[in-house]
């Protein structure tokens with residue numbers, strides 16, 4: 207079984223986070239180290255360590271990440287100007303927390319996808 211991360215504790219309310227949305231499938235909260243004026247993390251409540259571990263049974267929760275992204279982008283007032291959704295996988299992708307999460311970044315131009 208995969209090892210829990212700090213994100214499981216945030217889902218259960220055991221450690222504080224600025225939670226912006228939660229339902230039976232997903233939780234969204236502000237990133238502790240924001241890289242843009244809006245930087246939210248949207249995560250499935252079920253522990254999936256990386257995108258490599260995604261299974262068909264996860265499709266409902268993973269689809270919910272996008273509907274919650276749309277809702278939160280509207281609430282943050284960044285929908286029209288735009289934003290970036292990112293999911294990092296493993297070392298080359300820059301993943302640090304092994305509970306998959308969608309970054310929602312906006313509020314200013316995010317810049318090129320890959321800074322050289």
Ligand code: 5GP
Nearest residue numbers: 212223235236237238239294300301302303
């Ligand atoms: P990754 O590099 O794995 O794609 O992104 C992990 C993100 O989680 C980072 O942006 C980091 O700032 C954020 N993060 C790590 N620990 C915590 C925490 O305890 N609380 C919150 N709100 N964000 C965290």
